[in-house]
Amino acid sequence: MEKEKSSLYGKLPLELLAGFYYEINKNIEKGILSDAMYHEIRLIEQTALKMGISLEYLHDKGSRIIEAEKH
Numbered sequence: 001m002e003k004e005k006s007s008l009y010g011k012l013p014l015e016l017l018a019g020f021y022y023e024i025n026k027n028i029e030k031g032i033l034s035d036a037m038y039h040e041i042r043l044i045e046q047t048a049l050k051m052g053i054s055l056e057y058l059h060d061k062g063s064r065i066i067e068a069e070k071h
Helices: 002-011 014-030 037-050 055-070
Strands: none
Touching: 002 037, 014 037, 014 055, 037 055
């Protein structure tokens, strides 16, 4: 089952993956989402690393995408 989720994340466009990663992290920090979402974060991180994308880049890109949508 984890392979299915991992490959699903691998099929997402980078912008969607980055935005999803950023939003999940932000909501975990706010306490909105449960700690179970850490599992999803790990799957996204594994996918990004397999794609050669740093987590810092993924987070920064996600924050820019989310902020741009607000304006």
